[in-house]
Amino acid sequence: MTAIKPLRADARRNRARILVAAEVVFVEKGPTASTDEVAERAGVAIGTVFRHFPTKKDLLQALVKDLMLRLTDEVTTLATEADPATALFDFFTRMVDQAAAKKTVVDLLAESGVDIHVAQPIQSLREAIGQLLTRAQHAGAVRTDVGLDEVLALLTSTSQGALHAGWDPTLQRRTLTILFDGLRPC
Template sequence: MTADRPLRADAQRNRARVLDAAERVFAERGTAASTEEVARAAGVGVGTVFRHFPTKEALLRALVLARLTRIAAEARAYAAAPDPGAAFFDFFAATVRGSASKLELLDALAESGVHPDETAAPVAAELTEAVAALLHRAQRAAAVRADVGVDDVVALLAGASRARRHTPDERPLTVILDGLRAPGAPGTP
């Protein structure tokens, strides 16, 4: 298979099945789960897994990219919501709450020597653009502080996601969200 030739329909389905199964298996059993377990859960042979993902690292990278692509799509969907402020804060909270499995994947890649920025590079611009659109819309609605940039939001998302590992308590997330609110915006303490 060459890079410019698209996958056949059955190969695309198998690749999607492997990714879906890998996401479930790694969420349930951790990233130490074997590629054979992923193949069984996907209902394919291990050769099919390796045809699409020659190494476990390649599979982990594909999962991270798929997750980041979904987050970008979610940001774009939230940006179309009628209440820009609520959309921004709902997106932020939902992203942090759903971050546990993504962090485990990133940690597993880091243990193999792969930096998170390197993993995210193929979708970084798309994700940043989607979050920026959501942020700017919320700022124009005077819901988010004007002095907050997209890099701040991305850093806070990453930090809040890591903090969530230490406590399932919503308080740290609430403090961050309160700090992002524009003075006088609804919900500002």
């Protein structure tokens, strides 16, 4: 149980602005973009960035954690509210779309050799996606011999692939179609 110290209003505001700025900057220039640039974009001084994230690594990790939490929320909603037969495919599609629009932080993480110490958020996401899969299988929309690991592997691969040049939306659909056909019972 970690007692999280409540931050002062301005500090919390700055923390948020830094994370937003960091996402934008790193998405644009990759994880080698300078911390200075993040600070400038966030409209704070460089020292403020380092007060909140003592290391660049810490900043990247916080970014990942954040993204994971947002994703988990989204997936959980789908898992409880959407049509089981299509929810997994919908999520898959949405994720790849997002990845294509901006270099995901999952990617940043992979590229910058950050040691993953965000186990818990990742675990939550994994479980949420697991629900999607199970429900899709119960609904007969996905083969029962497909495991969560394969789904995740395909998801991350395709998301990252979508980042690279030359994937127009049409190509994405066609690629996903092939994948989905592989996942379907027949």
